[in-house]
Amino acid sequence: xxxxxxxxxxxxxxxxxxxxxxxxxxxxxxxxxxxxxxxxxxxxxxxxxxxxxxxxxxxxxxxxxxxxxxxxxxxxxxxxxxxxxxxxxxxxxxxxxxxxxxxxxxxxxxxxxxxxxxxxxxxxxxxxxxxxxxxxxxxxxxxxxxxxxxxxxxxxxxxxxxxxxxxxxxxxxxxxxxxxxxxxxxxxxxxxxxxxxxxxxxxxxxxxxxxxxxxxxxxxxxxxxxxxxxxxxxxxxxxxxxxxxxxxxxxxxxxxxxxxxxxxxxxxxxxxxxxxxxxxxxxxxxxxxxxxxxxxxxxxxxxxxxxxxxxxxxxxxxxxxxxxxxxxxxxxxxxxxxxxxxxxxxxxxxxxxxxxxxxxxxxxxxxxxxxxxxxxxxxxxxxxxxxxxxxxxxxxxxxxxxxxxxxxxxxxxxxxxxxxxxxxxxxxxxxxxxxxxxxxxxxxxxxxxxxxxxxxxxxxxxxxxxxxxxxxxxxxxxxxxxxx
Ligand code: UDP
Numbered sequence: 106x107x108x109x110x111x112x113x114x115x116x117x118x119x120x121x122x123x124x125x126x127x128x129x130x131x132x133x134x135x136x137x138x139x140x141x142x143x144x145x146x147x148x149x150x151x152x153x154x155x156x157x158x159x160x161x162x163x164x165x166x167x168x169x170x171x172x173x174x175x176x177x178x179x180x181x182x183x184x185x186x187x188x189x190x191x192x193x194x195x196x197x198x199x200x201x202x203x204x205x206x207x208x209x210x211x212x213x214x215x216x217x218x219x220x221x222x223x224x225x226x227x228x229x230x231x232x233x234x235x236x237x238x239x240x241x242x243x244x245x246x247x248x249x250x251x252x253x254x255x256x257x258x259x260x261x262x263x264x265x266x267x268x269x270x271x272x273x274x275x276x277x278x279x280x281x282x283x284x285x286x287x288x289x290x291x292x293x294x295x296x297x298x299x300x301x302x303x304x305x306x307x308x309x310x311x312x313x314x315x316x317x318x319x320x321x322x323x324x325x326x327x328x329x330x331x332x333x334x335x336x337x338x339x340x341x342x343x344x345x346x347x348x349x350x351x352x353x354x355x356x357x358x359x360x361x362x363x364x365x366x367x368x369x370x371x372x373x374x375x376x377x378x379x380x381x382x383x384x385x386x387x388x389x390x391x392x393x394x395x396x397x398x399x400x401x402x403x404x405x406x407x408x409x410x411x412x413x414x415x416x417x418x419x420x421x422x423x424x425x426x427x428x429x430x431x432x433x434x435x436x437x438x439x440x441x442x443x444x445x446x447x448x449x450x451x452x453x454x455x456x457x458x459x460x461x462x463x464x465x466x467x468x469x470x471x472x473x474x475x476x477x478x479x480x481x482x483x484x485x486x487x488x489x490x491x492x493x494x495x496x497x498x499x500x501x502x503x504x505x506x507x508x509x510x511x512x513x514x515x516x517x518x519x520x521x522x523x524x525x526x527x528x529x530x531x532x533x534x535x536x537x538x539x540x541x542x543x544x545x546x547x548x549x550x551x552x553x554x555x556x557x558x559x560x561x562x563x564x565x566x567x568x569x570x571x572x573x574x575x576x577x578x579x580x581x582x583x584x585x586x587x588x589x
Contacts, residue, residue, distance in 0.1 A: 425537020
């Protein structure tokens with residue numbers, strides 16, 4: 106479809122609006138580039154907080170300049186720059202986006218300032234599923250077609266979609282710790298595998314009126330109410346869950362793994378690589394360190410851009426890694442590294458063990474790391490981007506989910522796709538050590554065979570004629586039709 110360039114008259118203009126977090130901005134940038142390659146004019150709107158960091162730490166501006174009609178725009182999230190946006194403050198942040206950003210967005214779309222001279226109007230909005238509530242209202246009021254993009258797995262969308270059923274049948278709220286290992290019965294297709302501890306983290310509340318639980322339940326329903334739903338997954342991976350979702354949202358576009366989809370399309374155009382699309386400063390020195398490590402000898406450890414570890418958890422992980430006697434590359438973001446620096450009293454044996462076999466970095470070029478021949482395993486929080494990146498690299502995982510969709514993803518990684526081991530809710534040095542040894546040695550063969558199978562399916566889906574490839578063609582056709 107990339108040769109379907111502007112068939113008649115003016116090309117469509119699509120407004121892309123991600124939820125303001127690294128894990129959402131990245132797949133949205135991949136989508137932006139895929140659309141640009143297909144001749145669609147794109148306006149990429151992010152909050153000032155994201156926009157400024159993206160321009161500072163990535164090459165997106167110069168990279169996207171090459172695409173005709175591409176525009177970067179910024180909008181306020183209603184909070185001062187130094188205001189926390191994560192953790193306990195996340196609901197405040199969410200509310201501010203709804204109230205302040207929602208109003209500004211409506212004015213910006215209506216005034217034509219998100220378009221170009223050639224075409225002031227936006228012909229289609231692709232909004233983050235997490236922002237479905239207010240973006241759907243704006244699209245309806247302004248009579249602009251809207252498609253939602255959920256950057257998380259289909260299995261977690263389906264679990265969140267089912268929250269109202271779980272409330273209705275009395276399975277939520279969870280009655281207590283003793284129920285965490287019991288099976289949930291109210292989610293079609295997940296009976297017999299999903300335990301209460303595998304539900305999205307928002308379900309871990311004692312009162313179903315909890316505002317975050319309520320918002321998640323509402324927006325997940327809303328995101329099936331647009332003209333279509335884009336997912337960064339592929340049919341072969343999540344087919345059973347996708348078919349359940351399709352009974353509520355018939356027009357779905359599973360087009361992932363998007364980072365690979367994009368890479369393959371860029372390679373055809375002989376463009377070497379996509380933009381670096383990180384809002385954090387990336388330390389590439391770890392690649393030099395990896396270059397000097399033996400094949401498949403390193404376990405890569407990262408818990409993504411949002412989750413944090415307490416000092417106790419960090420020390421347990423540290424012991425587990427050092428005692429495993431395996432080489433490790435560990436991302437410790439500066440925002441939780443500080444705790445360790447301040448905590449002093451880090452046992453000498455940990456520092457020694459790290460000097461011998463480890464490498465610590467503030468933020469890595471993760472896709473490159475996972476594709477590196479020295480990497481043999483990934484201890485991950487199972488954010489969906491990380492999970493997809495690991496799938497494509499064929500690297501078996503140790504799952505340590507922290508929040509949101511991660512609990513569901515890790516269940517599917519370990520119990521359904523069998524490409525990793527789930528360490529959910531445990532942070533004990535002995536367990537970490539055992540898990541590392543299992544993934545790197547004891548259970549390596551079975552995990553690598555399954556991971557390799559899944560990797561092949563992923564690559565096939567985004568290759569010419571594959572399911573994600575064809576779903577993307579259909580998305581482009583539909584966007585062009587909205588322009589007629
Ligand atoms: N990432 C990275 N360097 C790091 C850690 C993470 O580039 O040191 C990227 C990673 O490749 C992924 C994204 O950050 O694309 C994190 O998204 P994910 O959905 O995995 O998790 P989240 O950060 O939303 O929890």
